[in-house]
Amino acid sequence: MAETVASAPGRVTVYSITGCPHCVQAKASLGRLGVPVWDVDMGRHPELRVKVKELTGRSTVPQIFFNSVHVGGNDQLQKLTPEELARLVRLVKEEPVPADAPPIPENHSDVSEEPVEADEAAELSTILREMILKLFSEHLSADGKCVDYKAMSLSPVFERYCDLAVQLQRVELLSLSREEKLAFFINTYNALVIHGHLRLGAPTNMWQRYRFFNYVSYLIGGEVFTLQDIENGVLRGNRKGVAQLLRPFSKTDPRLQVALPDAEPLIHFALNCGAKGCPPIKTYTPQDIDSQLRTAAEAFLENDDACVVDSGKGEVRLSQIFKWYKADFGGTDEKLLNWVLEHMSESPKKSSLQSVVTGGKVRLSYLPYDWSTNSSH
Template sequence: MWTSAGIPRLRAKLKELTSRSTVPQIFFNSVYVGGNEELQKLAPEELQRLVSLVRTEPLPADALPLPEENPSEPADLETDNAAELSLLLREMILKLFSEHLSADGKSVDYKGMSVNPAFERYCDLAIQLQRVELLSLSREEKLAFFINIYNALVIHGYLRLGAPTNWWHRYRFFNYVSYLIGGEVFTLQDIENGVLRGNRKGVAQLRKPFSKTDPRLQVALPDVEPLIHFALNCGAKGCPPIKTYTPQDIDSQLRTAAEAFLENDDACVVDSGKGEVRLSQIFKWYRADFGDTDEKLLKWVLDHMSDSPKKTSLQGVLSGGKTKVSFLPYDWSSNSSH
């Protein structure tokens, strides 16, 4: 059995074979099953047949290459290069993450992860963030660096403090959990709304994260980047999946993340009969990033969908006249198994 967990060089081939941007997509040799949901629905005898197929028949010549099961850890863990350090951190935290996933892939044993020796190595590496030089980073490097750091910091915060359980706990978590980066403190709130959204007020925020005299303002991107919303994972089940991002071709990577998110019916539902589109709460909370009218919002969604029956349905609804926009419930439950 082979699954893709978002390895950049295989994404294009995987999408060509499956017409899907979401991961995992599961193959038993040349037999394509679908995603995790389809795998769980397989009858026991069919699953056994497919497992036997893998055991008894050679891998087809045109099969996707197998990813390394245990990629070696970086030999040199000391660096002041921001992009390189963020990738090292992400590789280490994702290794921990994958080792402590539940059988169905939907929850994480954070307690078990916290006592894994690899977590202490991650903490040692995170200390080096205070040494990195941020002002010289390009737009692409900032995007990759801060997205990777945000996702790693959420996991780190969960391990040290536990998952927030209500609105107030979430507010405190995202305004308290922080790293010292380049000599300045950056909370999760600062990273998302200060840096990646071009210093815009966040949800339930009364002011912008950075004042005009705040040295961190120099690091902020000049404009809001709407696609970051499909790359940031806050640790809730309603969030987009965790992936690793690189400065090279970052815009294409983010667009793929948006396509995958919109493929999911937890994020976008098109009801042709009612002329209604139901979207993730993300589009409500950050409405200003996508368009200040329903028309602009739906145009943004349409432009960022992959070619699919859902996109065709949305085109049909939009061509039929006024479309109702509503927002789906958000699953704030933690992806923790405890």
């Protein structure tokens, strides 16, 4: 159970369970009201279930009370008018907790805000990713190529997304395993790109892109992480990015402890920068993350925007991604081509590449990158 720091004679009581997305959303919204919020975990305190059901007539969570006034679940909370919400907040700020207020556990010494544990962190990043993907798909053009970011930013679902993103500051990053870290940071990066587009608009030139990736950030586990920090600092094992003179994290930077021990080349096919030339977006989970990333690489390489083979001319043309991050794929043309070959699914294109590579002299060049935004405005 946890109470947010706020001084008022009354309280908001939330009955929840760990990992419930509706509970997380409700608590994020309540946390912005400036009133004490007592979170009672029904998983830890099953003895209260009967009483809560008597009070609410429901077995579901969350169940939310302002003093002794029962609001209902997350949907009911989100549907309150500003006037209704203001009245309830005023009640908690002005009236002490009444005798008939809903029960809290007798032992409530654990009143500090608890960190989000590893399994919850992965779940939180997945929920954020799925919310933004749902928003994304609802505002996608009929041909699936453009997004109406302006309409997205006006959606009430986006407001709830912003509430949830605040929870990232409570994530206990050092407890994440390699698989949890990959899923968490890939999902968070992809969501943050869209969030950045909604807040700042899409970057349209090189200078704007540089600023965007070095400026757009989330507070995660008490530290600020920009898009550059996530990609090059965490997921590439603290390697210099494109046009970067220094590594993202210095030796004394606390974020260095979060970085993967080495670059993970497969992340380049999972991160989406919002341009048309980026890999397709999806949500990643810690379970079998490596096979998910491998599938993303296969899908990317099937596309002629990523790899074109002309066996007659002995020519291979690859996405600029392979040029920018060549070090992650072995550092030489030969190692790069072998990496690509190993990560392609069985297809005529793979057979052509195989014959070109085994034939000796390969002419390797890079395809133009489509930096045009996928915004419809």
